[in-house]
Amino acid sequence: MHKFIRYWLPLLVYAVCILVASLWLRGPASLVKVFGDKPLHALEYGLLAVLALRALGHGLNLEMRWATIGSLVLVAGFGTIDELVQSLNPARSPDPLDVAADALGGLVGAALYLLLKRLFRKVVKPAVQSD
Numbered sequence: 001m002h003k004f005i006r007y008w009l010p011l012l013v014y015a016v017c018i019l020v021a022s023l024w025l026r027g028p029a030s031l032v033k034v035f036g037d038k039p040l041h042a043l044e045y046g047l048l049a050v051l052a053l054r055a056l057g058h059g060l061n062l063e064m065r066w067a068t069i070g071s072l073v074l075v076a077g078f079g080t081i082d083e084l085v086q087s088l089n090p091a092r093s094p095d096p097l098d099v100a101a102d103a104l105g106g107l108v109g110a111a112l113y114l115l116l117k118r119l120f121r122k123v124v125k126p127a128v129q130s131d
Helices: 002-024 029-035 037-059 064-086 096-130
Strands: none
Touching (some): 002 037, 002 064, 037 064, 037 096, 064 096
């Protein structure tokens, strides 16, 4: 139960929030005007990839390479589903380029997570060994 709450619950809550936003919200117009919607998609799905990577890697104890592949597949699939859900909202329209931005954001998010995890391990490990 502890692994579910720590690793899977954040992923599930975030995924539901994405779907709810797709169904009922129009989107943060002021941010879209400043940045465009593709960077926002990338940021949103970068975080989804990080949460998926944590859930698959630590929640299921998968090797990191398999957890990474799984998280990228999950992000691309979920991005596709999200675009299909948007077609149910008359104020939104599905866009295949959004799926591409979602997948790219997932790739960047997963890569940053793995890089920071590796750097953090190198910083913490020597400090622990020196005590």
